[in-house]
Amino acid sequence: MRTFVVGDIHGGLKALIQVLNKLELKDDDALIFVGDYVDGWSESAQVIQFLIELSDKFSCVFIKGNHDVWCEEWLRSGDVDPTWYMHGGKETMESYEGFSAEAKKLHLIFFENMPLYHLDNENRLFVHAGFTSMHGVEKEVFKACFYFDRTLWEMALTMKEDIAKDSLIYPNRLKHYNEVYIGHTPTINYNCFEPMLAVNVWNVDTGAAFTGRLTAMNINTKEIFQSDLLPSLYPNEKGRNKV
Template sequence: MRTLIFGDIHGGLRALEQAIERAKITVEDHLIFLGDYVDGWSESAEVIDKLIELQKSNKTTFIRGNHDDLVQQWLEGKEMSPKWLQHGGQSTIDSYSRRSKEEIKAHLDFYKTFKDYHIDEHNRMFCHAGFQNLNGPEHEWHTTVFFWDRTLWEMVCAMREDIVEGDALYPKRLKLFSEIFIGHTPTTRINKTTPVNKANVWNLDTGAAFKGPLTVLDVHTKEYWQSDPLPALYPNENGRN
């Protein structure tokens, strides 16, 4: 059984289906999704349909992203900031406008099952964005840190490459886990469209919300597969550009 990790999808169902096909996923694989399933391309509700379908056939772990949290709030009838509409929210609203009340309720129930983070039997941590508490994620005061934080990724990007575990300057946060897998901050910000490893942190958000592809990575071998860049799959749309 493989453990396969998916980066941010952002409403790109065509990319998700392409990545699944290219990775030759079977029902034996454990699928871990790092969040941000919605907000961006035109098929946010359809992505959730696909995830629910996969949940029925595979062992799955779904992590909550910041955009998933925003959409859950909207589905619950809460007042939303105009900023959400500017960052992909309108595409999600349009996607759900075609859905019945029963379908929306089923999706909302699904959103409520997402995990803030997951730690496996090999002491690997999976979360959408990061964590801040030096004693570990279970000590965080507010769960929003797991899907909004950028300091973890900024820290490892700023580290000198010669600082390794055991050094006095090696960050305490990183010592807590054998590996940490995140999304949230696109690797395209450092001109990469492939998974990026810094220290023991792996970033799988390869910019699918914008001009990059969707990535799925084998946690054991680090082999990865990617969809085509999303603009090629949705040529008449802008995504979050």
């Protein structure tokens, strides 16, 4: 069985289809998505519908991202978070034009069922952004850290590769898991259009919301599969503002 981790999609259905076609999925393959399915390009509602249907055919895990939290609340209550509206929410609401109330209800259930993190049987952690507890994700007090925290990634980036895991200065957060897979912070912020590895943390958000690509990676072989640059797939759109 192959397992692929997929980075932040942000309404880029065309990029998602491109990547999945490159994977040439087999029946026993598994997909783990690290969140932020909506907000950015014009097909957010269509991405959610596609993923719901995809999960009927393949083993899928859908981690919840911060943009998914905002969209979920809007679908539930109709309330529009001002920050969300400015950072892709407007385009997501527009993408739902033509969707029935029943379809929106099914999408809400889909969002509600998303876990905040996933831990596989080889002690690999998948989370949208990060976590802050030195005792690991199960002891995290502030649940919003799972989809907002950037300190895990920032900390990993500053570490020297030769620091031993039993060193007194090795961060306890990183000792709990063999590997950690995250999204949330685009690698294009560091002029990199491919997944980045820092210590044992893999960042697979390669900037699909902006000028980058959507990425899937085989978590065993580390082979990567990428879409075209998103602006080339949506030439008449601007993507979203950073948050």
